[in-house]
Amino acid sequence: MARAQTQYDVGLEKTPANFVALTPLSFLARTAAIYPNHVSTVYEGRRFTWSETYARCRRFASYLAGRGIGPGDTVAAMLPNIPAMNEAHFAVPMTGAVLNTLNIRLDAGAIAFQLEHGGAKIILVDPEFAGVISDALKQMKGAKPEVIDVDDEAFGPKRIGEIEYEAALAQGDADFVARLPADEWDAIALSYTSGTTGNPKGVVTHHRGAYINAVSNILAANLGAHPVYLWTLPMFHCNGWCFPWTIAAAAGINVCLRKVDPAKIFELIKRHGVTHMCGAPIVYNTLINAPGAPNKSDARPLVGLIAGAAPPVAVLEGAERIGIRLTHVYGLTETYGPASFCAEQPGWDDLAADQRAQFKRRQGVSYPLQEAVTVLDPETMREVPRDGETIGEVMFRGNIVMKGYLKNEKATRESFAGGWFHTGDLGVLDKDGYVIIKDRSKDIIISGGENISSVEVEDVLYKHPAVLFAAVVAKPDTKWGEVPCAFVELKENAEATEADIIAFCRTQMPGFKTPKAVVFGPIPKTSTGKIQKFLLRDQVHSAKAILS
Numbered sequence: 001m002a003r004a005q006t007q008y009d010v011g012l013e014k015t016p017a018n019f020v021a022l023t024p025l026s027f028l029a030r031t032a033a034i035y036p037n038h039v040s041t042v043y044e045g046r047r048f049t050w051s052e053t054y055a056r057c058r059r060f061a062s063y064l065a066g067r068g069i070g071p072g073d074t075v076a077a078m079l080p081n082i083p084a085m086n087e088a089h090f091a092v093p094m095t096g097a098v099l100n101t102l103n104i105r106l107d108a109g110a111i112a113f114q115l116e117h118g119g120a121k122i123i124l125v126d127p128e129f130a131g132v133i134s135d136a137l138k139q140m141k142g143a144k145p146e147v148i149d150v151d152d153e154a155f156g157p158k159r160i161g162e163i164e165y166e167a168a169l170a171q172g173d174a175d176f177v178a179r180l181p182a183d184e185w186d187a188i189a190l191s192y193t194s195g196t197t198g199n200p201k202g203v204v205t206h207h208r209g210a211y212i213n214a215v216s217n218i219l220a221a222n223l224g225a226h227p228v229y230l231w232t233l234p235m236f237h238c239n240g241w242c243f244p245w246t247i248a249a250a251a252g253i254n255v256c257l258r259k260v261d262p263a264k265i266f267e268l269i270k271r272h273g274v275t276h277m278c279g280a281p282i283v284y285n286t287l288i289n290a291p292g293a294p295n296k297s298d299a300r301p302l303v304g305l306i307a308g309a310a311p312p313v314a315v316l317e318g319a320e321r322i323g324i325r326l327t328h329v330y331g332l333t334e335t336y337g338p339a340s341f342c343a344e345q346p347g348w349d350d351l352a353a354d355q356r357a358q359f360k361r362r363q364g365v366s367y368p369l370q371e372a373v374t375v376l377d378p379e380t381m382r383e384v385p386r387d388g389e390t391i392g393e394v395m396f397r398g399n400i401v402m403k404g405y406l407k408n409e410k411a412t413r414e415s416f417a418g419g420w421f422h423t424g425d426l427g428v429l430d431k432d433g434y435v436i437i438k439d440r441s442k443d444i445i446i447s448g449g450e451n452i453s454s455v456e457v458e459d460v461l462y463k464h465p466a467v468l469f470a471a472v473v474a475k476p477d478t479k480w481g482e483v484p485c486a487f488v489e490l491k492e493n494a495e496a497t498e499a500d501i502i503a504f505c506r507t508q509m510p511g512f513k514t515p516k517a518v519v520f521g522p523i524p525k526t527s528t529g530k531i532q533k534f535l536l537r538d539q540v541h542s543a544k545a546i547l548s
Contacts, residue, residue: 059172202406241337262290299323371398
């Protein structure tokens, strides 16, 4: 319904003087103008300033525009955390086009689908992934994107395209004028969900949301001015949680890292004075248990954002021991990455480490610039009681929610039913109004009519001194319907038996919640550190494997 005009509308229209569409492109232009000589990016032996990064982005945007790339077009990138990937987050939208960052762990078939579905006209390719991209291009049935190779001396050359990235920049104009969005609702990025079965959904995000979440990151993580950010989180994952734009807004330094390597990470933290990083629990757990991990007294203190379901208390406590102060954040691809966080309260620092960890493992409250996150009964769409027990579905509302799913109106409508974005995660609200995730709906184990949270069982497993990684799924059982089955990856040189693990769990939780079987060995994980439970469900022939 159109709003009636009032005295505060007549003659007070939007003009170029008082209204500009929000876009993270403005962060780069501003920082380059104010801090032209401040270091923007370091990677191996390379170093750029913000004025150089701005010029490089405009050069590549100019090259793309010269190849006919413009509004509505898609440019894909199959790159690790290197300078070119960061630059693509600005150069591509400068042309009005949409950036599609591809998961570097995908197989050729999945990549071929995404390139076709998104209609990519150009793709940036790192030499490490030249083989899989070549296979994907062969599998494509329609028009194939042009390939731009991005050489990396840290890996070695391997070209499959007609031009290399630096040569493309050399052909571009450093004075190229960016095409700012006519509407801040214009798409800026396309990201695909994991798609454990069938084809993944293409999540479309817009300039407004990217701008707002970039600023929200600064507020939630207390970045301040000139942070030094270590790229442990893949830039392809939800556009690096919007941190390419965040670091530009804060005039910080991007410390690029090709892959997660604990020794390299500790070296970079010390050498560059890293202040912030992000990652999944697996990243921090790997650092905590790495040989040569520093003690808190010897470590440079830094802030780490940790995402996903409730991180184990052992991880939160362990991170503090090596100098990393963790803030728990939560979100999905559909919410630009994190859109809620566990806002700390006065007095938490005075608590014992285990008590403090229990508070900090909650998913928390809405991001500073997100409208709301809560737990609703999906049938009535009413908020559940704040009793820490009544389970509902976690839902978001606000500007940090996607435009929708590309070419999938039905899924878009369903995800926005009732005026909220439905996450599919099950959770509760505690007395403080903080969200606590109990599980994904498909990961809840129903044993003899009792609901068992796989997250709760995993948290106990992580307390065992021999356990490095753990995952729990439902295993079919003739008597109980299904029972918890634990998958355990042990620490190096550690030993434990199935009986040891089960006996330990029995001391920590009721008998019906304890695993009835334990499988030892490497646990499959995605490149972002998420454990691939659908593979584990397949392994034990879980009924939920069919539904995942």
